Structure formats: structure tokens, C-alpha cells
Amino acid sequence: MIRAKVWTFGDHINTDLMLPGDMLFASEEEQKRVVFRANRPGWVDEVRPGDIIVGGLNYGMGSSRPAARSLRNVGVGAVLADSINGLFFRNAVNFGLIALEVPGVRAAFEEGQTAEVSLEDMTVLNRASGVTLKALPIPKMLLDLMLSGGIYPHLEQQGYIEPNRDRPPPAP
Amino acid sequence: MGMTIVEKIFARASGQKRVAPGDLAVVNVDVAVMLDSTFHPNSRRRILKLQDPEKIVVIYDHMVPAPDKLSAEGQAYGRAFVKKFGIKRFHDVGPDQGIGHAVIADRAYALPGGVLICADSHTCASGAFNCAARGVGSPDMLGAITTGKTWFKVAPTVRYDFHGKLKPGVSAKDVFLYLAGTYGHHTNQNVEFGGPALATLSINARRTLATMGAELSAEFATFEPDQILLDYVRERNSAPFEEQYPDADASYADRRRVDLDKLEVLVALPDSVIQNSVPVGQVGKVKIDQAFIGSCANGTLDDLAEAARVVNGKRVAPGVRFLVTPGTQATFIAALKAGYIQTLMEAGAVVTPATCGACFGGHMGVLGPNETCVTASTRNFKGRMGDPSARIFMASPATVAASAIAGHLIHADEIA
Numbered sequence: 001m002i003r004a005k006v007w008t009f010g011d012h013i014n015t016d017l018m019l020p021g022d023m024l025f026a027s028e029e030e031q032k033r034v035v036f037r038a039n040r041p042g043w044v045d046e047v048r049p050g051d052i053i054v055g056g057l058n059y060g061m062g063s064s065r066p067a068a069r070s071l072r073n074v075g076v077g078a079v080l081a082d083s084i085n086g087l088f089f090r091n092a093v094n095f096g097l098i099a100l101e102v103p104g105v106r107a108a109f110e111e112g113q114t115a116e117v118s119l120e121d122m123t124v125l126n127r128a129s130g131v132t133l134k135a136l137p138i139p140k141m142l143l144d145l146m147l148s149g150g151i152y153p154h155l156e157q158q159g160y161i162e163p164n165r166d167r168p169p170p171a172p
Numbered sequence: 173m174g175m176t177i178v179e180k181i182f183a184r185a186s187g188q189k190r191v192a193p194g195d196l197a198v199v200n201v202d203v204a205v206m207l208d209s210t211f212h213p214n215s216r217r218r219i220l221k222l223q224d225p226e227k228i229v230v231i232y233d234h235m236v237p238a239p240d241k242l243s244a245e246g247q248a249y250g251r252a253f254v255k256k257f258g259i260k261r262f263h264d265v266g267p268d269q270g271i272g273h274a275v276i277a278d279r280a281y282a283l284p285g286g287v288l289i290c291a292d293s294h295t296c297a298s299g300a301f302n303c304a305a306r307g308v309g310s311p312d313m314l315g316a317i318t319t320g321k322t323w324f325k326v327a328p329t330v331r332y333d334f335h336g337k338l339k340p341g342v343s344a345k346d347v348f349l350y351l352a353g354t355y356g357h358h359t360n361q362n363v364e365f366g367g368p369a370l371a372t373l374s375i376n377a378r379r380t381l382a383t384m385g386a387e388l389s390a391e392f393a394t395f396e397p398d399q400i401l402l403d404y405v406r407e408r409n410s411a412p413f414e415e416q417y418p419d420a421d422a423s424y425a426d427r428r429r430v431d432l433d434k435l436e437v438l439v440a441l442p443d444s445v446i447q448n449s450v451p452v453g454q455v456g457k458v459k460i461d462q463a464f465i466g467s468c469a470n471g472t473l474d475d476l477a478e479a480a481r482v483v484n485g486k487r488v489a490p491g492v493r494f495l496v497t498p499g500t501q502a503t504f505i506a507a508l509k510a511g512y513i514q515t516l517m518e519a520g521a522v523v524t525p526a527t528c529g530a531c532f533g534g535h536m537g538v539l540g541p542n543e544t545c546v547t548a549s550t551r552n553f554k555g556r557m558g559d560p561s562a563r564i565f566m567a568s569p570a571t572v573a574a575s576a577i578a579g580h581l582i583h584a585d586e587i588a
């Protein structure tokens with residue numbers, strides 16, 4: 001069960017907003033500082049570890065850049081959206097960011113409310129309003145990957161990539 | 173019930189009889205394209221094994237020639253990687269240079285009926301070649317090149333049937349702006365293109381449309397094969413392939429008719445292309461600072477020809493920076509031989525080497541605060557081409573070229 005404060009965003013939140021183009025090749029630590037810089041400056045200073053992003057339609061549209069990694073590094077506990085862009089979803093799976101498609105979720109929450117997410121039942125509850133919503137199912141193989149920290153640990157264990165990065169990012 | 177084009181490709185690539193929307197297909201990858209970004213010191217991982225170097229293509233495009241020290245270091249690292257694993261298809265800075273998706277087109281690396289992935293969202297560009305091509309993330313790429321496999325969630329497909337013929341001056345980019353403006357986003361849907369008028373669209377026009385499938389947020393954007401495509405591929409690549417046609421009883425989420433002759437020249441207003449297109453005559457007199465033609469969507473020979481036709485004998489308006497980036501160096505040379513480059517440069521265009529460059533605000537044409545740009549590239553997101561306060565309008569190469577001459581957004585017919 002994940003229980004945390006909600007930050008609401010609109011439809012079609014694109015990956016350039018989460019990871020601006022001029023920061024594409026910056027370090028993870030620097031990238032973490034510029035999430036939502038263009039549309040919501042200062043947000044990275046307000047968000048607390050575990051907080052939940054609630055988006056509208058087509059969350060994460062756009063580029064293949066590792067925007068999901070930036071959200072994970074910021075400490076986002078889950079992304080819930082009416083629908084999630086397929087490419088962003090792939091990155092969420094691979095970087096171990098919990099991302100669920102929950103039709104109706106944007107309308108069901110106001111910013112600052114608390115969401116309770118059950119991954120067992122795939123449900124989202126807004127206790128303030130009493131509304132419970134159902135998340136769309138995720139194929140087991142992908143859910144396992146998402147919840148086990150993404151693809152990197154697996155590729156490392158199987159000897160496909162070196163366990164340590166060539167240049168580790170500074171500790172958060 | 174029959175299958176759509178991508179469903180048939182997934183079935184073959186996953187060794188199943190059939191797949192249907194909702195399924196997860198674990199597929200063998202035929203071609204994996206690695207870009208310079210893979211080797212950048214801030215994002216790379218050391219790869220210990222490759223499943224099959226023959227299936228890999230390495231193309232440097234985002235930051236070429238290297239504009240900074242980190243890119244230069246990453247590109248040197250990548251050259252050593254290519255050497256170590258004996259990768260034969262390598263497009264470094266030089267005569268074979270180009271934007272990845274455009275190089276794939278020039279060389280016909282994407283084969284009809286095949287599966288191609290690349291860690292770039294516009295990989296759907298190769299859907300023009302009847303290929304199931306999609307952008308993945310960099311971790312997916314690591315998974316695919318080391319295991320040979322990847323996964324696709326099978327989505328429902330929307331089918332577009334083309335009828336009629338585009339009026340002169342109306343381009344594939346306008347077709348895209350019409351689709352995005354009218355039907356909006358296609359999140360968690362595939363799009364499939366075909367119909368009786370397919371033959372009226374050149375391979376380059378199909379590439380523009382397939383590339384822009386990413387902006388529809390489509391999972392896959394795939395064209396039906398025809399003789400024009402099969403001839404194009406066979407001229408460039410001798411490898412065997414099996415093109416895929418949709419079944420006559422394929423199941424579509426929707427089937428939509430597009431009358432090409434009814435379409436007009438459109439412009440997308442800043443920040444989004446989703447339901448944001450207006451006829452170019454209706455935007456008013458928007459003054460521009462920069463006009464850009466390039467990217468994997470609009471750096472083709474057709475695009476350069478169209479731009480040259482529009483600016484021929486004219487002069488770029490004072491205060492406007494008109495940047496033109498051919499998709500590949502091969503296209504650059506072809507445009508040079510055809511006289512397009514000279515025409516463009518005499519009109520005042522700055523022609524750059526083939527690179528992603530200005531398209532993603534990377535280098536060579538980054539926008540400053542409060543500037544206005546009209547672009548024939550792929551994206552007009554806030555901040556996409558530089559400062560977040562810059563406004564980016566999206567239009568066809570003809571409209572961009574005409575606007576560079578006029579100094580403000582304008583229909584090409586009005587400056588003729």
C-alpha cells in the first residue's frame with residue numbers, strides 16, 4: 001500500500017517538461033533539479049519523497065529520454081494518470097518507477113489530497129471523497145520488472161552489463 | 173478475425189500464430205539502432221556481451237560534430253565499442269553521417285515485415301517501410317542488444333485510408349497537421365496508413381507522416397507496402413524480407429477516410445500539435461526570428477526541393493535566421509547536385525551538416541528568450557528548441573521557407 005500526498009498535472013505532460021533538452025546530457029543529479037522547470041518552477045523543492053503525481057491523458061508523451069528516472073530520483077512514489085504514453089511507460093518499467101493507468105483519476109483528485117494505492121488490488125482510493133478507482137492491469141512480467149527496481153539489476157545479474165557505472169553519479 | 177500489419181509482424185517475430193490487442197508480445201529484434209547518446213559519459217553503461225553485432229547499427233546524430241567535450245569523449249568511447257564488437261554498420265561523422273531515422277531510410281536498414289527499435293521516440297519513422305519500428309528507452313536498448321529480444325504491448329489499431337491527391341503546395345506535413353488537428357492524440361493505439369491513393373505519396377512523404385506518428389503519441393505508425401516501396405527497398409538492400417499486408421478482415425478500433433485533395437496548408441500553434449492546427453491564413457501576422465527546415469521528419473530531398481522552389485530568386489527578410497539541415501550527408505550532396513543548396517544559400521539560408529541540431533535545442537540554432545520560430549521539424553513543445561519562453565509554430569517546409577522570406581508566418585502562394 002502506498003499512501004501519499006498528490007500533486008496534480010494536466011493532460012499531455014511531455015517528457016521535455018520533466019527533463020529539458022538542454023539538460024539531456026547533464027548528470028542525474030543535475031537533471032533531478034530541473035523537473036517541471038518550464039511549467040512548474042520550484043516544484044522539486046516542494047515535493048517530498050513518496051509523493052504521488054496525478055496526471056490526465058497521455059502522461060509522458062514525447063521523447064524517449066529517461067524522464068521516468070528523474071521522477072524516481074526526485075523520490076516520486078507513483079505516477080497515476082488517466083492514460084500513460086507507451087514510451088514513458090516502458091521507461092517507468094525499466095527504471096522501476098510505479099506508473100499506473102487509472103481512468104478517471106485526474107478528475108477524482110484535487111492537489112494536496114491523499115491517495116491510497118493498492119498494488120495487490122490495483123485500486124486507488126481518495127479517502128477524502130470516498131471514491132475508489134480501478135487501475136488498468138499490467139502484464140505480470142512488466143509489473144514484476146517495475147516493482148523489482150527495473151531492468152538494470154537483471155542485466156547486471158546475467159552478466160550483460162557491468163554492475164558499476166563507468167562514472168557513478170554523485171550520491172543524492 | 174484477421175490481423176493488422178503490426179499484429180502480423182508481432183506474431184511472426186514472437187513465433188505465435190496470432191496476437192490481439194491486450195496481449196504482450198515478446199519479440200525477436202531484427203535491427204537495433206544505437207545513437208551517440210548511448211555512449212555519452214553521463215548515461216552509458218559498460219556492455220559486456222552482445223547477442224548479435226550483425227543486428228546492430230550505430231549512428232551518431234544528436235550531437236555531431238561534437239559541440240562539447242563530454243560529447244566528444246562519448247563518441248570516442250563509442251568508436252572503441254564499435255571496434256571491439258566488430259559492428260559493421262557504423263555512421264560516424266563523415267560522408268555516411270546523418271540523422272538516424274534518415275540514414276535508416278537512405279540505406280533501407282528497416283525491412284518490410286521486420287522489427288526495428290532505437291532509443292529515440294521518432295523511430296516510428298521506419299514504419300514508412302512496412303516495418304514494426306518503435307522508439308524505446310535506453311534501458312530497453314540495453315536489454316535488446318544483449319538478449320536479442322524486447323516486448324511490445326499489443327494495442328488496438330486505427331486505420332487511415334488515403335483517397336484523391338494532394339493539391340500542389342500541400343505536403344505530407346499538412347496531412348499530419350490535419351490528422352493531429354482533427355483526431356488528436358492516439359495514445360495506446362497504433363496507426364496504419366494505406367488506401368487507394370497510397371501511390372500518390374512518395375517514400376519521402378510517407379517518411380514524414382510515419383515520423384510524425386510519434387507526435388500523435390501512436391505506439392506504431394505503419395504503412396501498407398506497395399510496388400513503390402518494394403522497389404525502393406530492393407534497390408538499396410539485398411537482404412530477404414517478407415512484407416506484411418493487413419488481413420482483409422483485420423479488426424480496427426476505427427477506420428478513417430482521408431481525402432487528400434480536400435486538405436489545405438496548416439500551421440500548429442505553439443506548445444502542442446494536438447488539436448492545435450489552423451489554416452496558415454488565419455494565424456495573423458506573426459513575426460519570426462528563426463525559420464528551420466530539418467529533422468528526421470522534414471530533411472528529405474523532397475523537402476529541400478520544395479524550400480528551394482519557394483525561395484528561388486528571393487531574399488530572407490532582415491533579422492530572420494533561416495536554418496536548413498539536410499537529413500543525411502547523402503541527401504545534402506543530392507540537393508547540392510540538384511542546385512537546391514545554391515538556391516537556398518543565395519536566398520540567405522544557413523545550411524548545416526546533417527544532425528539533429530536545432531530540432532531538439534541541442535546545438536546550431538538554439539532559441540533565445542521570447543523568440544519566435546517557425547519549424548518544419550518534429551516538435552513544438554515548450555522549451556523544445558531552447559528557452560522555454562520561445563514560441564514554436566510548426567508548419568511544412570514550403571510554409572517555413574515562405575515565412576523566412578516574408579519575415580512572418582505566411583502561405584507560400586502569397587510570396588510567389
Ligand code: SF4
Pocket residue numbers: 233234271272273292294466467468469527528529531532549550
Ligand atoms: S531530428 Fe529531432 S526528432 Fe529526429 S531524432 Fe533528431 S532530435 Fe529526434
